[in-house]
Amino acid sequence: MSEAHARLQADIDAIRAEALEAASAVEREADLATVRARFVGKKGAFAPLMQALGRLAPEDRPSAGARINVARDAVEAAFESARSRLAEAALAAALERGRVDVTLPGRVVAAGATHPVQQVLDDLVDLLCAFGFELADGPEVETETFNFDLLNMPSSHPARDMQDTFYLEGGLLLRTQTSPVQVRTMQSRQPPVRIIAPGKVFRCDADTTHSPVFHQIEGLWIDRDVTMADLKGTLTHFLRMLYGPDRPVRFRPSFFPFTEPSVELDVWTGSRWMEVLGAGMVHPQVLRNVGYDPDQVQGFAFGLGVDRLAMIRYGITDIRYLWENDARFLRQFPTR
Ligand code: PHE
Numbered sequence: 001m002s003e004a005h006a007r008l009q010a011d012i013d014a015i016r017a018e019a020l021e022a023a024s025a026v027e028r029e030a031d032l033a034t035v036r037a038r039f040v041g042k043k044g045a046f047a048p049l050m051q052a053l054g055r056l057a058p059e060d061r062p063s064a065g066a067r068i069n070v071a072r073d074a075v076e077a078a079f080e081s082a083r084s085r086l087a088e089a090a091l092a093a094a095l096e097r098g099r100v101d102v103t104l105p106g107r108v109v110a111a112g113a114t115h116p117v118q119q120v121l122d123d124l125v126d127l128l129c130a131f132g133f134e135l136a137d138g139p140e141v142e143t144e145t146f147n148f149d150l151l152n153m154p155s156s157h158p159a160r161d162m163q164d165t166f167y168l169e170g171g172l173l174l175r176t177q178t179s180p181v182q183v184r185t186m187q188s189r190q191p192p193v194r195i196i197a198p199g200k201v202f203r204c205d206a207d208t209t210h211s212p213v214f215h216q217i218e219g220l221w222i223d224r225d226v227t228m229a230d231l232k233g234t235l236t237h238f239l240r241m242l243y244g245p246d247r248p249v250r251f252r253p254s255f256f257p258f259t260e261p262s263v264e265l266d267v268w269t270g271s272r273w274m275e276v277l278g279a280g281m282v283h284p285q286v287l288r289n290v291g292y293d294p295d296q297v298q299g300f301a302f303g304l305g306v307d308r309l310a311m312i313r314y315g316i317t318d319i320r321y322l323w324e325n326d327a328r329f330l331r332q333f334p335t336r
Helices: 003-025 029-040 046-055 058-097 116-130 158-162 180-188 228-243 284-289 306-314 319-323
Strands: 141-143 172-174 193-202 213-223 249-256 259-268 273-282 298-305
Touching: 003 029, 003 046, 003 058, 029 058, 046 058, 116 193, 116 213, 116 228, 116 306, 180 193, 180 213, 180 284, 213 273, 213 306, 228 249, 228 259, 228 273, 228 298, 249 273, 273 284, 273 306, 298 306, 306 319
Parallel strands: none
Antiparallel strands: 141 172, 193 213, 213 298, 249 259, 259 273, 273 298
Protein backbone atom coordinates (compact mmCIF):
# COMPACT_ATOMS: atom_id res chain seq x y z
CA MET A 1 0.00 0.00 0.00
CA SER A 2 1.30 3.42 -0.88
CA GLU A 3 2.23 5.78 1.88
CA ALA A 4 -0.36 8.32 0.69
CA HIS A 5 -3.06 5.69 0.76
CA ALA A 6 -2.13 4.60 4.28
CA ARG A 7 -2.11 8.22 5.47
CA LEU A 8 -5.53 8.84 3.93
CA GLN A 9 -6.95 5.76 5.62
CA ALA A 10 -5.58 6.92 8.95
CA ASP A 11 -7.08 10.41 8.36
CA ILE A 12 -10.49 8.91 7.46
CA ASP A 13 -10.49 6.81 10.60
CA ALA A 14 -9.40 9.73 12.78
CA ILE A 15 -12.01 12.09 11.39
CA ARG A 16 -14.68 9.44 11.68
CA ALA A 17 -13.77 8.81 15.31
CA GLU A 18 -13.67 12.53 16.07
CA ALA A 19 -17.07 13.09 14.42
CA LEU A 20 -18.71 10.21 16.24
CA GLU A 21 -17.48 11.54 19.53
CA ALA A 22 -18.61 15.09 18.69
CA ALA A 23 -22.08 13.82 17.70
CA SER A 24 -22.52 11.99 20.95
CA ALA A 25 -21.28 15.01 22.93
CA VAL A 26 -23.75 17.57 21.51
CA GLU A 27 -25.98 18.74 24.35
CA ARG A 28 -28.34 21.22 22.74
CA GLU A 29 -30.54 20.79 19.69
CA ALA A 30 -29.54 24.27 18.58
CA ASP A 31 -25.85 23.26 18.30
CA LEU A 32 -26.51 20.17 16.24
CA ALA A 33 -26.42 21.70 12.74
CA THR A 34 -23.17 23.60 13.38
CA VAL A 35 -21.33 20.64 14.78
CA ARG A 36 -22.53 18.40 11.95
CA ALA A 37 -21.38 20.96 9.34
CA ARG A 38 -17.90 20.88 10.83
CA PHE A 39 -17.60 17.31 9.48
CA VAL A 40 -19.98 16.69 6.60
CA GLY A 41 -20.67 20.28 5.50
CA LYS A 42 -19.23 21.71 2.26
CA LYS A 43 -16.19 22.99 4.09
CA GLY A 44 -16.23 20.23 6.66
CA ALA A 45 -13.52 17.75 7.56
CA PHE A 46 -14.61 15.29 4.86
CA ALA A 47 -13.97 17.78 2.00
CA PRO A 48 -10.11 17.57 2.14
CA LEU A 49 -10.42 13.77 2.28
CA MET A 50 -12.13 13.87 -1.11
CA GLN A 51 -9.34 16.02 -2.49
CA ALA A 52 -6.75 13.63 -1.10
CA LEU A 53 -8.67 10.80 -2.72
CA GLY A 54 -8.26 12.47 -6.10
CA ARG A 55 -4.50 12.54 -5.63
CA LEU A 56 -4.25 8.81 -4.94
CA ALA A 57 -3.09 6.33 -7.51
CA PRO A 58 -6.08 5.14 -9.53
CA GLU A 59 -5.87 1.57 -8.23
CA ASP A 60 -6.12 2.79 -4.64
CA ARG A 61 -9.09 5.00 -5.16
CA PRO A 62 -11.97 2.49 -5.04
CA SER A 63 -11.09 1.09 -1.64
CA ALA A 64 -10.23 4.51 -0.17
CA GLY A 65 -13.43 5.97 -1.66
CA ALA A 66 -15.49 3.16 -0.17
CA ARG A 67 -13.88 3.79 3.21
CA ILE A 68 -14.80 7.47 3.03
CA ASN A 69 -18.41 6.63 2.12
CA VAL A 70 -18.73 4.14 4.96
CA ALA A 71 -17.22 6.66 7.38
CA ARG A 72 -19.53 9.46 6.19
CA ASP A 73 -22.60 7.23 6.47
CA ALA A 74 -21.58 6.33 10.00
CA VAL A 75 -21.13 10.01 10.87
CA GLU A 76 -24.49 10.95 9.36
CA ALA A 77 -26.13 8.15 11.31
CA ALA A 78 -24.45 9.37 14.49
CA PHE A 79 -25.80 12.87 14.00
CA GLU A 80 -29.23 11.47 13.19
CA SER A 81 -29.25 9.53 16.42
CA ALA A 82 -27.98 12.59 18.31
CA ARG A 83 -30.93 14.50 16.87
CA SER A 84 -33.45 11.99 18.12
CA ARG A 85 -31.69 11.71 21.47
CA LEU A 86 -31.93 15.49 21.94
CA ALA A 87 -35.56 15.60 20.76
CA GLU A 88 -36.48 12.92 23.24
CA ALA A 89 -34.69 14.73 26.02
CA ALA A 90 -36.47 17.98 25.13
CA LEU A 91 -39.81 16.24 25.21
CA ALA A 92 -39.00 14.60 28.52
CA ALA A 93 -37.98 17.97 29.95
CA ALA A 94 -41.21 19.58 28.74
CA LEU A 95 -43.23 16.78 30.26
CA GLU A 96 -41.35 17.11 33.50
CA ARG A 97 -41.97 20.87 33.62
CA GLY A 98 -45.68 20.37 33.06
CA ARG A 99 -45.97 17.43 35.38
CA VAL A 100 -49.07 17.24 37.53
CA ASP A 101 -48.88 15.29 40.73
CA VAL A 102 -52.30 13.75 40.84
CA THR A 103 -51.65 12.43 44.33
CA LEU A 104 -51.49 15.96 45.83
CA PRO A 105 -54.57 16.93 47.83
CA GLY A 106 -56.89 19.30 45.93
CA ARG A 107 -57.23 22.99 46.78
CA VAL A 108 -60.05 23.55 49.21
CA VAL A 109 -62.76 25.72 47.70
CA ALA A 110 -64.57 27.31 50.63
CA ALA A 111 -68.30 26.87 50.27
CA GLY A 112 -70.55 29.68 51.36
CA ALA A 113 -73.52 29.04 53.58
CA THR A 114 -76.92 30.52 54.19
CA HIS A 115 -76.76 33.21 56.90
CA PRO A 116 -78.16 31.91 60.21
CA VAL A 117 -80.94 34.52 60.18
CA GLN A 118 -81.93 33.49 56.66
CA GLN A 119 -81.91 29.82 57.74
CA VAL A 120 -84.31 30.58 60.57
CA LEU A 121 -86.45 32.77 58.31
CA ASP A 122 -86.66 30.01 55.69
CA ASP A 123 -87.67 27.48 58.36
CA LEU A 124 -90.35 29.80 59.76
CA VAL A 125 -91.77 30.47 56.33
CA ASP A 126 -91.89 26.73 55.58
CA LEU A 127 -93.67 26.09 58.84
CA LEU A 128 -96.21 28.88 58.37
CA CYS A 129 -96.90 27.87 54.78
CA ALA A 130 -97.74 24.41 56.11
CA PHE A 131 -100.35 26.16 58.30
CA GLY A 132 -101.97 27.47 55.12
CA PHE A 133 -100.50 30.98 54.98
CA GLU A 134 -99.54 32.36 51.56
CA LEU A 135 -96.54 34.61 50.92
CA ALA A 136 -97.03 38.34 50.35
CA ASP A 137 -94.63 41.24 50.26
CA GLY A 138 -94.32 45.01 50.16
CA PRO A 139 -91.66 47.70 49.72
CA GLU A 140 -88.92 48.47 52.27
CA VAL A 141 -89.23 52.18 51.48
CA GLU A 142 -92.73 53.08 52.58
CA THR A 143 -94.98 56.10 52.95
CA GLU A 144 -96.22 57.36 56.29
CA THR A 145 -99.69 56.44 55.10
CA PHE A 146 -98.98 52.74 54.90
CA ASN A 147 -96.44 52.49 57.70
CA PHE A 148 -98.54 54.53 60.17
CA ASP A 149 -101.78 56.25 59.16
CA LEU A 150 -103.76 53.31 57.81
CA LEU A 151 -102.52 51.24 60.75
CA ASN A 152 -104.42 53.55 63.06
CA MET A 153 -101.36 55.59 63.98
CA PRO A 154 -102.23 59.18 62.90
CA SER A 155 -99.39 61.69 63.14
CA SER A 156 -100.55 62.98 66.50
CA HIS A 157 -100.54 59.45 67.91
CA PRO A 158 -97.94 58.99 70.66
CA ALA A 159 -97.38 55.40 69.49
CA ARG A 160 -95.32 56.69 66.58
CA ASP A 161 -92.62 57.47 69.11
CA MET A 162 -92.44 53.76 70.02
CA GLN A 163 -90.70 53.17 66.74
CA ASP A 164 -87.65 55.29 66.07
CA THR A 165 -88.11 55.92 62.39
CA PHE A 166 -85.50 56.54 59.69
CA TYR A 167 -87.15 59.26 57.59
CA LEU A 168 -86.19 59.80 53.95
CA GLU A 169 -86.88 62.78 51.70
CA GLY A 170 -90.29 63.36 50.17
CA GLY A 171 -92.39 61.98 53.01
CA LEU A 172 -90.87 58.51 52.61
CA LEU A 173 -89.37 56.37 55.33
CA LEU A 174 -87.77 52.98 55.85
CA ARG A 175 -90.58 50.78 57.07
CA THR A 176 -90.36 50.24 60.82
CA GLN A 177 -92.47 47.08 60.67
CA THR A 178 -93.88 44.63 58.13
CA SER A 179 -97.44 45.62 59.17
CA PRO A 180 -97.93 47.93 56.14
CA VAL A 181 -98.03 44.72 54.06
CA GLN A 182 -101.26 43.87 55.94
CA VAL A 183 -102.82 47.06 54.64
CA ARG A 184 -101.48 46.67 51.10
CA THR A 185 -102.74 43.10 50.92
CA MET A 186 -106.20 43.83 52.28
CA GLN A 187 -106.56 46.81 49.95
CA SER A 188 -105.91 44.58 46.98
CA ARG A 189 -108.05 41.56 47.81
CA GLN A 190 -111.22 40.47 49.50
CA PRO A 191 -111.42 38.17 52.53
CA PRO A 192 -110.63 35.47 53.35
CA VAL A 193 -107.00 36.55 53.59
CA ARG A 194 -104.35 34.38 55.14
CA ILE A 195 -100.86 35.69 54.40
CA ILE A 196 -97.36 35.95 55.81
CA ALA A 197 -94.95 38.67 54.73
CA PRO A 198 -91.28 38.19 55.64
CA GLY A 199 -88.84 41.06 55.20
CA LYS A 200 -86.38 43.62 56.54
CA VAL A 201 -87.48 46.41 58.83
CA PHE A 202 -85.53 49.42 60.11
CA ARG A 203 -85.38 51.29 63.38
CA CYS A 204 -82.97 53.86 64.72
CA ASP A 205 -81.93 51.72 67.66
CA ALA A 206 -78.88 49.65 68.56
CA ASP A 207 -77.84 47.59 71.56
CA THR A 208 -77.29 43.91 72.36
CA THR A 209 -80.85 42.93 71.42
CA HIS A 210 -81.69 45.70 68.93
CA SER A 211 -80.20 46.17 65.49
CA PRO A 212 -81.09 49.06 63.15
CA VAL A 213 -81.98 46.47 60.52
CA PHE A 214 -83.80 43.34 61.48
CA HIS A 215 -86.31 40.89 60.08
CA GLN A 216 -89.95 40.34 60.77
CA ILE A 217 -92.53 37.98 59.48
CA GLU A 218 -95.96 39.56 59.42
CA GLY A 219 -98.94 37.27 59.62
CA LEU A 220 -102.55 38.11 58.90
CA TRP A 221 -105.64 35.96 58.93
CA ILE A 222 -108.98 37.58 58.15
CA ASP A 223 -112.22 35.69 57.67
CA ARG A 224 -115.67 35.43 59.15
CA ASP A 225 -115.58 34.34 62.79
CA VAL A 226 -111.82 34.37 63.37
CA THR A 227 -111.42 34.87 67.12
CA MET A 228 -108.84 35.40 69.81
CA ALA A 229 -108.99 31.65 70.40
CA ASP A 230 -107.71 31.12 66.84
CA LEU A 231 -104.90 33.58 67.52
CA LYS A 232 -103.89 31.81 70.70
CA GLY A 233 -104.21 28.34 69.27
CA THR A 234 -102.35 29.12 66.06
CA LEU A 235 -99.43 30.92 67.72
CA THR A 236 -99.10 28.38 70.54
CA HIS A 237 -99.07 25.55 68.06
CA PHE A 238 -96.57 27.42 65.94
CA LEU A 239 -94.14 27.92 68.85
CA ARG A 240 -94.56 24.26 69.88
CA MET A 241 -93.63 23.19 66.39
CA LEU A 242 -90.58 25.43 66.61
CA TYR A 243 -89.34 24.64 70.10
CA GLY A 244 -91.02 21.42 71.08
CA PRO A 245 -93.89 21.01 73.56
CA ASP A 246 -91.79 21.60 76.68
CA ARG A 247 -90.39 25.07 76.04
CA PRO A 248 -92.14 27.62 78.29
CA VAL A 249 -94.01 30.27 76.32
CA ARG A 250 -96.17 33.07 77.71
CA PHE A 251 -98.79 35.48 76.39
CA ARG A 252 -98.57 38.96 77.91
CA PRO A 253 -101.19 41.70 77.42
CA SER A 254 -99.75 44.50 75.36
CA PHE A 255 -100.65 47.45 73.18
CA PHE A 256 -100.47 48.08 69.46
CA PRO A 257 -102.58 50.80 67.80
CA PHE A 258 -103.61 48.44 64.99
CA THR A 259 -104.77 45.53 67.15
CA GLU A 260 -107.27 45.29 69.98
CA PRO A 261 -106.81 43.38 72.17
CA SER A 262 -103.04 43.03 71.79
CA VAL A 263 -100.57 40.52 73.19
CA GLU A 264 -96.89 39.81 73.17
CA LEU A 265 -95.39 36.34 73.27
CA ASP A 266 -92.26 35.58 75.21
CA VAL A 267 -90.14 32.45 74.98
CA TRP A 268 -88.01 31.24 77.90
CA THR A 269 -84.37 31.24 76.81
CA GLY A 270 -83.14 29.25 79.80
CA SER A 271 -82.10 32.36 81.70
CA ARG A 272 -84.77 34.93 80.85
CA TRP A 273 -87.90 35.62 78.85
CA MET A 274 -87.33 36.93 75.34
CA GLU A 275 -90.08 38.69 73.45
CA VAL A 276 -90.45 37.07 70.03
CA LEU A 277 -93.71 38.31 68.64
CA GLY A 278 -96.46 40.88 68.92
CA ALA A 279 -99.99 40.02 67.93
CA GLY A 280 -103.61 40.93 68.36
CA MET A 281 -107.07 41.06 66.85
CA VAL A 282 -106.99 43.46 63.91
CA HIS A 283 -108.46 46.80 65.04
CA PRO A 284 -111.88 47.55 63.49
CA GLN A 285 -110.56 50.94 62.35
CA VAL A 286 -107.81 49.20 60.31
CA LEU A 287 -110.45 47.00 58.68
CA ARG A 288 -112.55 50.08 57.84
CA ASN A 289 -109.44 51.84 56.47
CA VAL A 290 -109.06 49.14 53.81
CA GLY A 291 -112.78 49.00 53.05
CA TYR A 292 -113.64 45.86 55.01
CA ASP A 293 -116.74 45.72 57.20
CA PRO A 294 -115.69 44.85 60.78
CA ASP A 295 -119.16 43.47 61.42
CA GLN A 296 -118.68 40.93 58.64
CA VAL A 297 -115.04 39.90 58.99
CA GLN A 298 -112.45 39.86 61.74
CA GLY A 299 -109.08 38.36 62.25
CA PHE A 300 -105.72 38.45 63.89
CA ALA A 301 -102.29 39.67 62.95
CA PHE A 302 -98.85 38.96 64.31
CA GLY A 303 -95.33 40.23 63.80
CA LEU A 304 -92.47 37.85 64.49
CA GLY A 305 -88.92 38.97 65.28
CA VAL A 306 -86.84 36.60 63.18
CA ASP A 307 -83.44 37.70 64.50
CA ARG A 308 -84.60 37.14 68.08
CA LEU A 309 -85.68 33.62 67.20
CA ALA A 310 -82.30 32.99 65.58
CA MET A 311 -80.58 34.18 68.77
CA ILE A 312 -82.68 31.79 70.82
CA ARG A 313 -82.11 28.88 68.47
CA TYR A 314 -78.34 29.31 68.36
CA GLY A 315 -77.79 30.70 71.86
CA ILE A 316 -76.39 33.98 70.51
CA THR A 317 -76.19 36.63 73.22
CA ASP A 318 -75.53 39.77 71.18
CA ILE A 319 -77.56 40.56 68.06
CA ARG A 320 -74.67 42.55 66.61
CA TYR A 321 -72.68 39.36 65.98
CA LEU A 322 -75.21 38.56 63.28
CA TRP A 323 -74.22 41.60 61.21
CA GLU A 324 -70.47 41.89 61.68
CA ASN A 325 -69.83 39.32 58.93
CA ASP A 326 -66.96 37.87 60.89
CA ALA A 327 -66.23 34.60 59.09
CA ARG A 328 -65.16 32.95 62.36
CA PHE A 329 -68.64 33.60 63.72
CA LEU A 330 -70.54 32.68 60.56
CA ARG A 331 -68.62 29.44 60.04
CA GLN A 332 -70.35 28.09 63.13
CA PHE A 333 -73.63 27.95 61.22
CA PRO A 334 -73.17 25.70 58.20
CA THR A 335 -76.31 25.32 56.14
CA ARG A 336 -78.12 22.22 57.27
N1 PHE B 1 -95.74 45.59 63.97
C1 PHE B 1 -95.56 45.27 65.36
C2 PHE B 1 -94.14 45.62 65.74
O1 PHE B 1 -93.31 45.73 64.89
C3 PHE B 1 -95.80 43.81 65.63
C4 PHE B 1 -97.21 43.42 65.41
C5 PHE B 1 -97.63 42.97 64.19
C6 PHE B 1 -98.15 43.52 66.44
C7 PHE B 1 -98.95 42.58 63.99
C8 PHE B 1 -99.42 43.14 66.27
C9 PHE B 1 -99.85 42.67 65.05
O2 PHE B 1 -93.83 45.80 66.91
